[in-house]
Structure formats: C-alpha cells, structure tokens
Amino acid sequence: MCCFRKEVDVEDQSMIMMSTHSGILASYMQCHFSPDSWRNYSITGTKGRLESNADNSITLYTQKNNQTRSGSGSSYSSATFQIGEDKGGHGGADPKMCKAFIDFLVDDIPPKATSHDGLMAVSVGIKGAESLRNGNVPIDIKDL
Numbered sequence: 001m002c003c004f005r006k007e008v009d010v011e012d013q014s015m016i017m018m019s020t021h022s023g024i025l026a027s028y029m030q031c032h033f034s035p036d037s038w039r040n041y042s043i044t045g046t047k048g049r050l051e052s053n054a055d056n057s058i059t060l061y062t063q064k065n066n067q068t069r070s071g072s073g074s075s076y077s078s079a080t081f082q083i084g085e086d087k088g089g090h091g092g093a094d095p096k097m098c099k100a101f102i103d104f105l106v107d108d109i110p111p112k113a114t115s116h117d118g119l120m121a122v123s124v125g126i127k128g129a130e131s132l133r134n135g136n137v138p139i140d141i142k143d144l
Contacts, residue, residue, distance in 0.1 A: 016128040021143065048076075057082045065079070116144060 015029040041052040048062035059080045088095035103109040121143070127139045 011132065014128065014132055016124065016131075018124065018128075028124075053080070055082075056085060082108070119144070 012032040013030065015027060017025075017027045019025050039052065041050075043050045048060060051059050051061070053059060059078055061076050061078045063076055084092070100109075100111045100125050104111055120143070123141045128139050131137055131139050
C-alpha cells in the first residue's frame with residue numbers, strides 16, 4: 001500500500017512478468033522509493049538493448065558477434081542519441097498525448113495507438129494488480 005497516504009490503494013512497488021500471445025516475454029517494474037528523480041526504461045531484445053539515461057538520451061547496445069563455441073563472450077557496440085529536452089510532464093509525453101487527442105477531434109487525424117492498444121495496456125495494469133493482490137497467480141488476458 002502507499003506509504004504517503006492511507007487512502008491511496010496503489011502499491012508503491014510492483015513487478016509484472018508477462019508473455020504475449022505472439023511469444024514476446026516482457027517485465028514491467030515500478031518502485032516509488034527509487035533514489036533517482038527520473039524514469040528509467042530498458043528494452044532488451046534478441047539483437048540488443050535500449051536504455052534511457054538521466055540526461056534525456058537513449059543508448060542503443062547492439063550485439064556484434066554471437067557467442068562462439070569456445071565460450072568466449074559476445075562483443076557489443078553502443079550509440080547514444082539525444083532525444084531533446086523534457087517539455088511537459090511524463091518525459092514530454094503529456095503534451096504530445098493532448099496534441100494527438102486534439103488533432104483527432106479537430107482534424108480527424110487518427111492516433112498512432114489504437115483503442116485496442118489502449119485497452120490491452122490498461123488490461124495488463126488491472127490484471128497485474130489483481131495477480132499481485134491474489135498471491136501472484138498467473139492471469140490470462142483474453143484478446144478481443
């Protein structure tokens with residue numbers, strides 16, 4: 001439960017481990033007790049990893065060579081990209097979401113994410129909390 005206010009019924013720490021119907025494995029972790037004042041994102045795939053940095057940049061680590069039969073490790077290369085300054089809340093996402101919503105209402109420009117995408121994202125949060133509050137049992141989210 002929340003350490004700041006008793007009436008807030010959201011966990012201060014949580015982790016969701018998930019697999020999609022297409023076979024993607026993912027985890028989401030949040031900790032409101034982090035010593036950092038910035039959000040950290042890391043996406044790891046079969047060809048490398050993306051990580052957000054405190055200076056508002058993203059570092060891409062790509063695997064150059066697969067592990068050899070002799071057991072020697074893989075080598076990696078990296079590149080860092082500046083993504084601009086944080087203009088607005090949630091890393092600049094808030095004004096972009098508002099603009100996309102207004103663009104849709106005023107100019108009928110469809111958003112990049114679909115309503116189905118939003119439904120599935122919210123479903124993961126709801127079912128993740130349900131799992132956490134019921135002994136961490138696996139819960140299947142049915143697609144539409």
